[in-house]
Amino acid sequence: MVHSGVMIERSQLLAGLRKALSRSRVVVLTGPRQCGKTTIARQLLSETSIGYFDLEDPADLERLSEPMTALRPLKGLVVIDEVQRRPDLFPVLRVLADRRDAAARFLILGSASGELLRQSSESLAGRTERVTMGGFSLAELGLRDEQRLWLRGGLPLSYLARTEAWSREWRKSFIQALLERDFPQWGVRAPAIALLRFWTMLAHYHGQTWNAAEPARALGVSESTARRHLDLLSDALVVRQLPPFHANVEKRQVKAPKIYVRDTGLLHQLLGIGTQKELLSHPKVGASWEGFVIEQVLLAEPHDQAFFWSTHQGAEIDLVLRRGSRLFGVECKRTDAPRMTPSIRIATEDVGLTRVAVLYPGTRRYPLAKGVEAVPVQALKSGVSIFPGRS
Helix, strand or coil, rough: CCCCEEEEHHHHHHHHHHHHHCCCCEEEEEECCCCHHEEEEEEEEHCCCEEEEEEEHHHHHHCCHHHHHCCCCCEEEEEECHHHHHHHHHHHHHHCCCCCCCEEEEEECCCCCHHHHCCCCCCCCCCEHHHHHHHHCCHHHCCCCHHHHHHCCHHHHHCCCCHHHHHHHHHHHHHHHHHHHHHHCCCCCHHHHHHHHHHHHHHHCCCCCCCCCHHHHHHCHHHHHHHHHHHHHHCCCCCCEEEECCCCCCCEECCCCEEEECHHHHHHHCCCCCHHHHCCCCCCHHHHHHHHHHHHHHHHHCCEEEEEEEECCCCCCEEEEEEEEEEEEEEEEECCCCCCCCHHHHHHHHCCEEEEEEEEEECCEEEEEEEEEEEEEHHCCCCCCCCCCCC
């Protein structure tokens, strides 16, 4: 991707994909539509390669009308884009991946997570490795405009748009295309206007724990319908359901997930926020910034699982990352000088966190307590872990 004449390299993502392809015969690359999956995949292919299939292209669909005949002779890297359109390919890929000669490696790209991953895990159990990508990260953009990334989001064509008006128009078209074109192609029966109303309402719940009863009542639908809508947007990788972490303690803990619109540009579009000035004066500015930081941490920090932790008594930690047997905490504080709080202390003790990083929009890194440190958000640009001494 090019911005102001400068190529925005996604070198860490490319390196991770190359490593995954060296280990596994089938790699699944998932991410929301238009996040750059195709661009990344094409960088891994030679210019003369015939091993690229775009399942939104009628010519490529025709090439795969007899999938075994088309795929069996190919060698090297084979890329199948928008694979959720042809779930019948997964059994074919299983047969090809099990060949002794291992003549080909398969990179399959998809804009949906739930059904796509269920199909791949069932048909390709033990043969696949999954890589998830999002929009641009602070580390990829380096010293470029952090405020622009927060306002416009990380989807490349929104971030790279020449003007704010063009960026907003692109995001409006993105939302329309997902609801009116992609979902019907995936077999979704819900009307696009109903899903747009639900997603817009969800934007107002951004950063809060989920309660299906309230949006269901407001929209005049059942709670089960509201839950299906939520799962649908989550499967499309545009909404994140951050699950609660259950520590073995006496306190009553929150058991519902927290809801975030993954890309803050889409969040702001749904909330009607068009400029930096409007964002900074909006009631959801704090929740927007929290979601922005959480997504950046999830892109930057290797982890096996991610949670939040909260009790009904008010103690909480915004993000808990599990890496192996260790747990790391992240708290987001949009303040000039964060301090140690009773909530952080309780969370550290009850959850058993190895370290806690309190991310804030300042410039100075300093300790708050043993194992707890105030860390500028800018630290995420370095590509180095925000948790010192972590192996």
